[in-house]
Amino acid sequence: QVQLVESGGGLVQPGGSLRLSCAASGSSFTINRMAWYRQAPGKERELVANILSSGAANYVDSVKGRFTISRDNAKNTVYLQMNSLKPEDTAVYYCYALITTIMVGGYWGQGTQVTVSS
Numbered sequence: 182q183v184q185l186v187e188s189g190g191g192l193v194q195p196g197g198s199l200r201l202s203c204a205a206s207g208s209s210f211t212i213n214r215m216a217w218y219r220q221a222p223g224k225e226r227e228l229v230a231n232i233l234s235s236g237a238a239n240y241v242d243s244v245k246g247r248f249t250i251s252r253d254n255a256k257n258t259v260y261l262q263m264n265s266l267k268p269e270d271t272a273v274y275y276c277y278a279l280i281t282t283i284m285v286g287g288y289w290g291q292g293t294q295v296t297v298s299s
Contacts, residue, residue: 183207183288185276190293197297198264203276203290205257214279215252215259219272219295226275230261243269266297
């Protein structure tokens with residue numbers, strides 16, 4: 182069984198920064214795609230950033246130039262560096278990983294709250 186554990190959320194003022202981390206643990210697995218999603222109150226969950234095992238990444242337009250996704254394959258960890266945060270970035274952020282064990286499946290973290298407010 183694979184588990185994803187997130188950390189790094191919190192309350193920050195507009196213009197501030199936060200770094201989210203998500204570590205995968207378990208046995209005999211290979212991580213393919215990793216991503217960060219977010220869900221604001223009353224809204225659907227949206228893809229924020231996506232990164233392949235090669236390091237190729239893409240972002241939703243609203244965070245381009247402010248957020249950076251990265252991964253450490255040796256640590257099975259994905260990060261989301263969030264700079265110049267805006268109130269509209271407030272949401273629960275979820276880590277996602279597409280993982281191959283015996284089969285290929287998607288796994289979610291428990292979610293971490295990010296609140297941007299003065």
